Amino acid sequence: MTSPRLATYAVSGxxxxxxxxxxxxxxxxxxxxxxxxxxxxxxxxxxxxxLAEEGARYRPHHALDAVTLLPPIPQPEKIICIGVNYPDRNAEYKDGSDAPKYPSMFMRTPRSFVGHNAPLVRPRASQQLDYEGELAIVIGKAGRHIAESAALDHIAAITLCNEGTIRDWVRHAKFNVTQGKNFDSTGSLGPWLVPYGEEAQIADIRLWTRVNGETRQDDRTSRLIFGFRYLVNYISTFTTLVPGDVIVTGTPTGAGARFDPPRYLKPGDIVEVEASGVGLLRNGVIDEVL
Structure with missing residues (x-):
């Protein structure tokens, strides 16, 4: 049975x-x-x-290929991204470090994301556009200092993210990655929201990323270093989470930068992020035109 799905879209302007x-x-x-x-x-x-139950009562008004799917949540207050959150990702750094004690994180702007089937844009400033397939959780109930035992009650939905990264620009500064994570239209969110119902729905989701049909990333949410309960608890310690906030929970091993030589995205490539029970987020790649 297909999970309920809700989408934001554009039609006739x-x-x-x-x-x-x-x-x-x-x-x-x-x-x-x-x-x-x-x-x-x-x-x-x-x-x-x-809304999902109401929608199931009717026949579609539009074919999917007749509309433009947009990032599901217009102008979320916060998009918080988690780094190095799968065990093999920590090992990729080859620095001999133990699993991190606390999660790495950074913020992204809504403008840095496009929706399903919209092209990712390789910027003029760099040819090192990389992919990162991730599962994202959407906050449904506001809270601060949320206990882990209550954390899942604050989740409204799940969706997918290609947390595209400009690799050389994440190394411009000593202590931050903000520049390389916020180029316009370098990542994607979607294709829709799947309403959250119970912990079993998210406990062991298989997540994988393909580039031009080749599987590059493949892992499961049961292996997250910092799980969903912990992330909601930890983040709400320093900021109030509000409805519509997006937490992008980390990418498995296999991003293009980790190959030798690196395998960055180029115009004409097709990237697909897929997760069991959620859907498939697909994007092409183009060069920036000014």
């Missing part, structure tokens, strides 16, 4: 949201837009499952 049913989208904006202008407000109201 308008941004809307709806339920993904079979190979189409049931427009829900026309019915619920006054209460929930976007999926961000629906998340805050705890209404994702209600």
């Amino acid at each position: 308008l941004q809307r949201y709806g339920a993904v049913v079979d190979d189409g989208i049931v427009d829900l904006s026309s019915r619920f837009g006054q209460d929930y202008p976007t999926l961000r407000e629906a998340i805050a109201a705890g209404a994702l499952m209600r």
Whole structure:
């Protein structure tokens, strides 16, 4: 049985949201837009499952290939990304270090992401555009100092991320990676939200990334160094998590930079991030044109 799915999309120049049913989208904006202008407000109201159930009652209004899928949450307040969160990723650094005591993290801007089937943009400043397939959790209930025992109650949905990185620009400074993580249109989010229901849904998701059909990354969320409960607890210690915030939970081993020689993305490549029970996020690659 296919999990309920909710998407933000554009059609005829308008941004809307709806339920993904079979190979189409049931427009829900026309019915619920006054209460929930976007999926961000629906998340805050705890209404994702209600919307999914309502959408399942109707035939699609649009074919999927007739709309443009956008990042599911318009303008989230925070996109927090976790680094080095799979055991083999720590080993990739070949520095003999033990597993980290605390998670590495950084922030990304909404402008650095595109949606499903939109091209990733290799910037003029660098040819080192890399892929990082990741699972992302979406916060549904605000909180600060959230206990691990209550952490999953604050999750509204899951989605996928290609946390694209400009590798030489993450090394420009001594202590941060912000520059290389925030070039416009270098990553993607989507293709939709899958409402969260219970811990078993996220405990052991298989996540894999393909480039031009070749599997480059393949791991499971059961192997995360810092699990979902811990991340919500830890992050909420220093910042208030609010509905619509996105936590991108880390990428498995196998990014292009770790090959010898490195295998960076180039125009014409197709990157697919897929996760069991979630879906498939696909993007091509183009060069920046100014």
